[in-house]
Amino acid sequence: MKTRIEEYLKEVENFKAEKIEHLEDFRIKFLSKKGLVPALFADFKNVDPSERKEMGQLINELKNSVQNKIASLKENFDSSSDNKKGSMDLSLPVNAPMGSRHPLSIVRNEIIEIFSRIGFTVSEGPEIEDDFHNFTALNFPADHPARDMQDTFFIEKDPDIALRTHTSSVQVRVMENTQPPIRTISPGRVFRNEAISARAHCIFHQVEGLYVDTDVSFADLKQTLFYFAMELFGEETKTRFRPSYFPFTEPSAEMDVSCNICGGKGCNVCKYTGWVEILGCGMVDPNVLESCKIDSKKYTGFAFGMGVERITMLKYQINDLRLFFENDLKFLEQFKSSY
Ligand code: PHE
Numbered sequence: 001m002k003t004r005i006e007e008y009l010k011e012v013e014n015f016k017a018e019k020i021e022h023l024e025d026f027r028i029k030f031l032s033k034k035g036l037v038p039a040l041f042a043d044f045k046n047v048d049p050s051e052r053k054e055m056g057q058l059i060n061e062l063k064n065s066v067q068n069k070i071a072s073l074k075e076n077f078d079s080s081s082d083n084k085k086g087s088m089d090l091s092l093p094v095n096a097p098m099g100s101r102h103p104l105s106i107v108r109n110e111i112i113e114i115f116s117r118i119g120f121t122v123s124e125g126p127e128i129e130d131d132f133h134n135f136t137a138l139n140f141p142a143d144h145p146a147r148d149m150q151d152t153f154f155i156e157k158d159p160d161i162a163l164r165t166h167t168s169s170v171q172v173r174v175m176e177n178t179q180p181p182i183r184t185i186s187p188g189r190v191f192r193n194e195a196i197s198a199r200a201h202c203i204f205h206q207v208e209g210l211y212v213d214t215d216v217s218f219a220d221l222k223q224t225l226f227y228f229a230m231e232l233f234g235e236e237t238k239t240r241f242r243p244s245y246f247p248f249t250e251p252s253a254e255m256d257v258s259c260n261i262c263g264g265k266g267c268n269v270c271k272y273t274g275w276v277e278i279l280g281c282g283m284v285d286p287n288v289l290e291s292c293k294i295d296s297k298k299y300t301g302f303a304f305g306m307g308v309e310r311i312t313m314l315k316y317q318i319n320d321l322r323l324f325f326e327n328d329l330k331f332l333e334q335f336k337s338s339y
Contacts, residue, residue, distance in 0.1 A: 001043065002051075005058045008036060012065045020077050023070060030066040037063050103335045104205055104324055107312040108187050111207045114231040115185045118224070120209060123184045125170035127191070131160035133169040137291040138248040153191050153202075163191035166305060168248060171210040175292035180299045181213040187308075198320040205308035212284065212294065212301030218251070221281060221302035225255055229278070232311070233260045240275060249282025249303055261317060269314070276314060279306035 012030070017023040030036050040059045047055045101109075112122055125133075135147055145151065146165065153163040170186035187207045194200045211220070222241065229237045238258040246252045256277050259270035266272040281304035286296035309321050316335075318324075323331050 001040070001047065001055055002058065005040065005055075005062055008062050009058075009065060012062065012069050015069060017073050017077075020074075023073050023077070027066070027070055031063070037066065100333060100336050102324075102332065103312050103316060103318075104308050106335055107315060108205060108207065108308050110232065111228075111306075111308070111311070112185065112187060114228055115207075115209060117231075118227065120183050120185045120211075123170050123174050123186045124188060125164075125167070125173050125186065127164055127189060128155060129162060129164040129169045131162070133172045134162060134164050134166075137172045137288065138168055139285050139287045139291070140247045144247060151192055151194075153193055164188075165192050166190050167206045167208045168303070168305065171208060171303065172288075172292055174210065175212065175289070175294055180294060180301070182301070183211050183213075185209040196322065198322065201309070201321055201325065203325075204321075206305055207308060208303065208305035210284070210301060210303045212289070212299050214299060216283075216300045216302055218283060218302070221283070221304070224302075225279070225281060225304060229255070229257045233257055233315070236263070238264070241281075244280060244282075246280055246282055248285050248288050249280075250285045252280065252282035255279050255281060255304075260314060269317070278311055278314070279304050281305070 008030075015026060017026065028035060031038075037059065040062070044052070044055060044059065116122070131147075134152075135144070140147060152165055155161045155163065167186040167188045167190060170188065171184070174182060174184055174186075185207055186209075188205065189203060190206050191203055194202050196202060211224070222239075226239050229239050236258075237260065240256050241253040242256065244252045244254040254277050256275040258264040259267060259274055259276050261267050261269045262274070264270075264274040266274050270276050281302065284301035284303050289296040289299060289301065309324060312318065312324070313321065
């Protein structure tokens with residue numbers, strides 16, 4: 001019996017449990033009713049009285065060592081599962097899908113980046129505007145159609161409060177608070193009461209720019225926007241300016257770039273003209289400078305404004321503007337960028 005017990009003691013000492021279930025098997029093997037320890041106690045009756053003391057002590061030693069072993073291994077399992085809860089396993093593979101920026105954000109950031117390289121700062125302003133900042137300071141005549149209910153989402157009447165129809169309102173705020181030189185762009189959301197279609201939406205995004213200083217000329221305007229077009233669409237890009245009209249600029253123009261899809265040869269994006277319009281621009285009307293308390297005899301300036309949706313559609317050959325607002329992952333996942 002002595003050798004049997006000594007073998008069991010060795011077995012207990014060497015026992016290792018990889019899983020908590022193995023610990024339970026171990027307990028059953030030694031301590032359950034039909035286990036080895038009760039069997040030893042049963043055999044104890046047959047032990048010679050001269051050996052009883054020693055055998056009794058050995059069986060008790062075995063029983064204790066089994067119990068101690070179970071207790072200490074159990075503790076290990078408990079504390080390692082506590083650790084798992086409290087800390088991260090950095091070696092686990094990551095299988096969460098990576099997000100991507102919205103195409104409008106990519107292009108907006110790229111536009112900001114291009115202008116910031118030549119010294120333009122970024123200005124932001126409120127989306128809910130008063131009549132002065134959205135229209136009056138920008139030289140809109142009282143009966144101008146853009147003030148009409150058809151174009152503008154009014155929130156309150158007398159005094160008029162509306163959702164801004166362009167971010168030129170931000171430039172008015174900049175001019176009110178800063179004396180020239182001013183070189184700033186204002187990206188942001190704008191709102192117009194238009195029917196939603198493949199080419200128009202009632203919410204869209206603009207980046208407008210303003211440069212006011214002494215001796216700013218139309219040549220500065222052309223050169224700045226030519227640089228911008230080449231940076232955005234590539235070095236081969238050509239630009240052309242067509243006369244246009246805006247209440248807040250005089251003279252005014254619209255800028256076309258050579259179609260980046262067919263390279264100017266003619267395709268359905270440029271309607272076989274080889275050119276696509278990307279922005280409006282012009283020299284800031286002296287009335288606008290005066291409304292913002294800037295001396296129009298001392299300073300001149302140029303301004304421009306572009307729609308981010310339109311430029312994104314050209315850059316990525318997207319033919320329906322509504323895709324930008326549907327949040328369809330199959331569409332959005334195609335855009336990966338460092339911007
Ligand atoms: N504010 C004009 C628009 O929303 C764009 C523009 C800005 C045109 C500056 C000329 C100069 O359409």
